[in-house]
Amino acid sequence: xxxxxxxxxxxxLFINTAIAAVERPSDAELHAFKAFHHAVYMVTTAKQAGGTxxxxxxxxxxxxGTDPVVSPALDxxxxxxxxxxxTGPVVVEMPEVDKDRYFSIxxxxxxxxxxxxxxxxxxxxxxxxKGKDMDVPEGAKVIESPxxxxxxxxxxxxxxxxxxxxxxxxxxxxxLIGVSKELVIENPVKFTIKTHDVYPxxxxxxxxxxxxxxxxxxxxxxxxxxxxxxxSAKGNIGKFGPIxxxxxxxxNPEDRAAAxxxxxxxxxHHAFYAPHFTNCSDEVLNGDKTEVFVxxxxxxxxxxxxxxxxYSALTRNTIAGKxxxxxxxxxxPDANGxxxxxxxxxxxxxxxxxxxxxxxxxxxLVVRYYKPDVNNLPKKPCK
Numbered sequence: 001x002x003x004x005x006x007x008x009x010x011x012x013l014f015i016n017t018a019i020a021a022v023e024r025p026s027d028a029e030l031h032a033f034k035a036f037h038h039a040v041y042m043v044t045t046a047k048q049a050g051g052t053x054x055x056x057x058x059x060x061x062x063x064x065g066t067d068p069v070v071s072p073a074l075d076x077x078x079x080x081x082x083x084x085x086x087t088g089p090v091v092v093e094m095p096e097v098d099k100d101r102y103f104s105i106x107x108x109x110x111x112x113x114x115x116x117x118x119x120x121x122x123x124x125x126x127x128x129x130k131g132k133d134m135d136v137p138e139g140a141k142v143i144e145s146p147x148x149x150x151x152x153x154x155x156x157x158x159x160x161x162x163x164x165x166x167x168x169x170x171x172x173x174x175x176l177i178g179v180s181k182e183l184v185i186e187n188p189v190k191f192t193i194k195t196h197d198v199y200p201x202x203x204x205x206x207x208x209x210x211x212x213x214x215x216x217x218x219x220x221x222x223x224x225x226x227x228x229x230x231x232s233a234k235g236n237i238g239k240f241g242p243i244x245x246x247x248x249x250x251x252n253p254e255d256r257a258a259a260x261x262x263x264x265x266x267x268x269h270h271a272f273y274a275p276h277f278t279n280c281s282d283e284v285l286n287g288d289k290t291e292v293f294v295x296x297x298x299x300x301x302x303x304x305x306x307x308x309x310x311y312s313a314l315t316r317n318t319i320a321g322k323x324x325x326x327x328x329x330x331x332x333p334d335a336n337g338x339x340x341x342x343x344x345x346x347x348x349x350x351x352x353x354x355x356x357x358x359x360x361x362x363x364x365l366v367v368r369y370y371k372p373d374v375n376n377l378p379k380k381p382c383k
């Protein structure tokens with residue numbers, strides 16, 4: 001139970017910021033923060049799945065405002081697993097999915113770097129531990145992991161609530177073959193150093209922070225929460241790519257630590273997450289004021305799909321009982337090729353798409369663009 005509490009603590013720390021600002025953590029603490037959070041998450045997820053090397057399917061969209069993930073996506077449902085390579089290779093078999101439905105595989109290492117991602121994976125994939133001689137099934141695509149416990153994340157697009165019935169059977173066709181065990185982690189940072197080939201440029205930091213514990217985690221979480229507007233201004237740029245990513249800020253410890261707010265997000269070439277906390281006059285979004293944003297129905301440079309999701313800034317979650325999402329599947333373009341969304345307490349009944357907000361409460365929106373042109377990223381929807 002303590003692990004679940006720690007994960008929820010990060011979300012709750014964003015609800016209010018303290019009067020006294022928290023001092024910037026050291027680079028060692030920022031690196032340890034990532035490893036700590038990810039290790040705790042692995043324990044929780046493995047327990048929910050019934051052990052390592054067990055698939056854990058989400059079968060509902062997180063629309064009730066209680067999801068443990070901060071700013072959960074409503075574009076897809078997940079299949080996750082804590083891969084365990086301590087007793088040998090692990091095989092994952094992916095079904096063939098129609099090309100008009102987004103379907104992806106995403107692998108993250110224990111330092112929270114992406115080591116593999118692919119859209120429309122199909123066939124047999126084998127996970128092997130780097131530096132160990134492991135048998136590989138013939139014809140399988142090899143994913144080499146620098147640690148014993150890579151994280152498997154599979155996303156299957158849900159276009160509308162009615163479309164869910166078409167997606168659940170896809171999950172059931174995913175197969176995983178590997179030895180399952182209980183995952184126990186007493187010291188997250190020490191565990192990471194022991195079971196993962198820490199990147200040379202990060203080793204000195206993690207070794208300096210082997211005593212990083214729950215109180216340290218909460219303190220760094222508080223710092224990240226207080227600095228969220230600054231650290232989230234450029235979305236996911238530099239936050240989720242591989243260790244050698246060329247994205248701006250990818251070697252910045254603050255940016256990488258801030259990525260824990262969107263734990264297990266995609267690198268930029270796969271998806272661009274654009275968070276907006278203010279209106280076009282740079283005023284913080286609040287339910288007391290009606291806001292209108294205009295989005296292109298077919299954003300330039302976006303190869304796959306897009307969505308606009310609104311969240312409560314008090315909970316960093318969806319708002320129960322209210323619509324939270326607009327995308328190309330529940331809207332139609334106007335004569336100018338745009339959609340107009342009104343954020344207000346009452347339905348404007350003016351032909352625009354209504355996104356309900358709560359009176360007196362702050363909120364924010366995240367626009368997600370899948371397979372964007374990284375050299376021509378969509379701008380904030382302001383004239």
